[in-house]
Amino acid sequence: MTPRRKRMLVVFGILSGVAASVALAVVAGRQNISFYYDPTQVALGKEPPGKGFRLGGMVVKGSVSRKPGDLTVRFVLTDFAHQVPVTYTGVLPDLFREGQGIIAHGTMGPNGEFVADEVLAKHDEKYMPPEVAASLKNKHGVKPTT
Amino acid sequence: MWTWFYRLASPPYVYRTAAALTPWFFAGAALMIGYGLVDGLAFAPPDYQQGDAFRIIYVHAPSAWLSLFAYTLMAVAGAIALIWRIKVGYAVAAAAAPIGASFTLAALVTGSLWGRPMWGTYWAWDPRLTSELILLFLYFGVISLRQAFEDPARGDRAAALLGVVGVVNVPIVHFSVTWWNSLHQGGTVMRLGKPEMPGSMLWPLLAMLAGFMFFFGAVLCMRVRGEVLSRERQSAWVREAVIS
CATH class of the missing domain: 1.20.5 (Single alpha-helices involved in coiled-coils or other helix-helix interfaces)
Structure with a gap:
């Protein structure tokens, strides 16, 4: 050698x-x-018991409701297999909206509701001009072809 | 069998080649970055969700890509130097490290500035962000390990070995967004299948990428010349090159 x-x-x-x-x-x-757990893992009880953790998922359309005169927001997170209701009091990031992926940090309440103390918006890898997004919305559900 | 390889790696040859390439690399960088900045900042359409804030991608993504590219190049140069005892490899590795560290820092800072309005936080211990931070510390380790030895030859060898071992972090940075649930989004361009971006946004991004590559090449050539000169200062060819 x-x-x-x-x-x-x-x-x-x-x-x-x-x-x-x-x-x-x-x-x-x-x-x-992994940065967060998804609703399926929570449904299977895989989240750390009794500790704060992050829950990530998509905000279900039509599920966001605000208490008048308060910063409390309620919404439902989904990974299209399971759903978890979330409640949060505080300022939401700009990208927070229905149908958007978000990551919330908090704990599981006794009634099966996730009590969040921090909400981050997750951005996806898709970029497009506003006109394209608008015309996609009109056609409803048509995949981008650019 | 290996003589051509050793001749190619002879210090005077590398010194002259680097000198000849530098202006071409700078010209390519000026052309590509010039076009990319104008088209990307002024003409590309705003994003439907992020508005104009998405334009930071034109600096962030090329910096992040170059941070991985520079590391890989540094590790390969170090491995060549270790295995074939080619000293120029150490000079190239030493020249590449601070440039790569700068790109890593630029990627981290621009990403953090974007993260505050978009995600709602400057920093999160997400797999992509954490592995990129480890990359920065690897660069710092390689740079300081080289200088930690009395004998420069031993410092070179130790730094090269750390560089080679640290290369396992490069695929981790790249695939962190697909292997784990992360806050950072997946790849828009560097992915299987079509880029998730229309051409009007994509072309300036690719131009910036090419421009950053040229810029890296130009700065690397200049730094390699400096490294070679200082390492070979006792040799006859340097004396001739300096006097003439």
């Missing part, structure tokens, strides 16, 4: 060792690395 081959083996040996251990750590801590 030439010294060059030996160095090559050492470098790639160390690299693959580190890559393998990182991969194992990542697989083992899969849920801890």
Whole structure:
């Protein structure tokens, strides 16, 4: 074995060792690395018990209701399999609207309602001009073809 | 078999090639960034949800892409230097590290400024954001490890090894948005299938990407020349090059 081959083996040996251990750590801590839980995981009781956690999902259309004279908002989050009702008191981010993906931090209340203390809006990877968005809305449900 | 490889990597050859390439790279950068900025900031339509705030993508996305590209280049140069004992590889790795760290910082800062109005927070411990921050610390580690040794040759080897090992973070940054639930959105352009963006927004973005690549190439060439000169200062060819 030439010294060059030996160095090559050492470098790639160390690299693959580190890559393998990182991969194992990542697989083992899969849920801890994820930023939020979705409603299905909550329905299955996978959320951390008795602790605050983040819940992510889409705001169900027509589910947002505000208490008059108060900053309290109620809405329902869905991942299209399960739904979780949420209540939040505070200022909402600009992108918060019905049909938008959001992430709320808070705890599960005794009545199955998620009490949020922070709401973040999740932006998706789609970008389009307002006219395109408007014409898509008119055609209702037609996928973008640009 | 390897003689051509070693000749290609001889310091005077690299020094002269870098000098010859620099003006071309700068010209490409000026052209592409010039077009991308004008078209992206003035002519591309606003986004239907974000309005004009989406235009930060023209700096943010190329910076983030370059932060990964520069790291990979640095790691490959370091691996070549370690395996083939090609010293120019260390010079290239040393030259690339601060540029890559700057792009990483630019990506983090622009993303944070965008996150405040859009997400509602400057920072979140989301997989994409956290792994990009680790990338910044990896750059800092590589830069400082090189200088931590009395013997520059040992510093070079240690920094190159850390750079090579840290390359496992590059795919983690890239795939973090698909592997885990994250606050950061998935890729708009770097994805399987069509970009989720019309051409009027996409072309200036691709031009900015190309412009940033050219800019990186130009600055890298200049820094590589400086590194090679200072590393080879005792050699005859440098004395000749300086005197003539």
